[in-house]
Amino acid sequence: MQNIIWNPNMSHYECIQCSQLYSLEEDMFEGCPACALDHQPASVKPVYHEPWSKDNLLPFRQHITMGEGGTSLLPLNIEHGSVYIKLESQNPTGSHKDRMSAYVVSMARSRKYKGMVIASSGNAGLSVASYAAFAGLPCVLIATPQLNEELAKVIQATGAVIVWTDTSMERWERMKDYVNDGYFPASNYINPPVGTMPVGVQAYKMIAREIYEDFSGQIPSQVIVPSSRGDLLWGIYEGFQELNQTGKTSSIPQMIAVEPFPRLKRVLEGESYTGWFEGATNLVSINGQTVTKQLEQAVRKSRGKAVVADEKQSRHAQEQLHRLGIHLELSSTAALAAYYQKLNKYPSSTIVIGTSFSFTPI
Ligand SMILES: [Zn+2]
Missing domain, CATH: 3.40.50.1100 (Rossmann fold)
Known part of the structure; x- marks a missing residue:
């Protein structure tokens, strides 16, 4: 069995909404108790003693691993702009x-x-x-x-x-x-x-660091992430935020959440994130009728936005990717479908996150 060694530099948890601090002894499966009492549920995040080295920024020094991470960042040969795909389908079971x-x-x-x-x-x-x-x-x-x-x-x-x-x-x-x-x-x-739960979501911070390293210390202008409750988008955002706070970068990318019908979009226009958002879709990996505080906060703080990509648009993007030899499920190709909607008239560089391999028949 592989060793599990916690990072002793992980200090405590902090609520992303009210900043209340909590002990690492708590598992915090249900987010911040104080915010829950106010019916405004919010996640907590780990805080580290000395957040300026790579090793200090993750919960474990050693953990159980099947070789996940270190996925390829591929330039896409498509008509518009400078766009790359982070191929998370390369992970051991085919997804981020x-x-x-x-x-x-x-x-x-x-x-x-x-x-x-x-x-x-x-x-x-x-x-x-x-x-x-x-x-x-x-x-x-x-x-x-x-x-x-x-x-x-x-x-x-x-x-x-x-x-x-x-x-x-x-x-x-x-x-x-x-x-x-x-x-x-x-x-x-x-x-x-x-x-x-917050320790798990920390794993996605490495995606930001891998992009930063593949870009030789630069960052893209935007990152487009298929989203439901936003674990992935939040984790990538937090990774870029830490790179910025530790002086490695001068800004963070706009985080763009892709959804199959308006949920976060409605929240950003003024509705409460605790609401129930009706909608139906076959994009099962990003389905769901809810929004989380972490998703709203990451998109707002990065000056990002929510973009709706439906099944038809995602299928078109999937066909484009098949022709480039890349086989992703529709919930992943929604990210490229969002890119095609000419966000910011094609900014200087964009990463689309290709979250998962297509297991279903093409
Ligand atoms: Zn709180």
């Missing part, structure tokens, strides 16, 4: 989720949880089930019938148990039962939601 899975199974093992539980309709379920199997932990996946049949077979082959529910809300209720029984939650389970 592997970065977080490595951290959450490490924490669950280190703190002796019974196993992992996750509500997912696809990539996250496969990723957590695979990493749990690798780490020797039981795994329960709570899923709706939207879960792809072939994917379900692979997930069950790892030994994970799938518990079926009719609706997304029911998934969260069932998941809470498992959390109360000593399982480690690898996704949100409260409503209105918060981001996934």
Whole structure:
């Protein structure tokens, strides 16, 4: 078994909304308790003693790993502008989720949880089930019938148990039962939601650092991220923010959230992020009727925006990428579809995050 060594420079948690501080002894699965009492749920984030070296900025010195991260940044040969794709489909189970899975199974093992539980309709379920199997932990996946049949077979082959529910809300209720029984939650389970537990989300900061290194110490003008509750976008934003705060860069990219129907867009126009946003889509990985504080905050603070890309636009972008030899699922290609909407009349350089490989037939 691989060693798990925590980073002693991780000091405490801080609420991203009210700045209340919390001990690392707390697991903080449900975000900031003070903000929850005000019915304004918000995530917390780890704070480090000395945030100026690479090693100090991550929760672990050593953790369980299947070789995730270090994905390629490829220039795209398309008609407009300077655009690159960060190919997260190169991770061991085919999506960016592997970065977080490595951290959450490490924490669950280190703190002796019974196993992992996750509500997912696809990539996250496969990723957590695979990493749990690798780490020797039981795994329960709570899923709706939207879960792809072939994917379900692979997930069950790892030994994970799938518990079926009719609706997304029911998934969260069932998941809470498992959390109360000593399982480690690898996704949100409260409503209105918060981001996934804070140690896990830290893994996505490395995407910002890898882009910074691939750009030889420069940063792109914008980063487009397929988003639902915004773990990925928040993590990348936090990575760029740390590069900026430690004096390595002079600014941070605009963070652009791509969504299949208006949710964050409505929040940025004035609605409360705790609302319920009706909409239907086949882009299952970025589906959902809710918005989180972390997503709103990262987009606002980076002067970013929310862009809606529907299934038709995403399918067009998917076809373009197939012709370049890149095979991503529709929820990923939504990011390129957003780029095609001429954000800021094609800024100097853009990264689109290609979150996951296409498991479904083309
Ligand atoms: Zn708070």
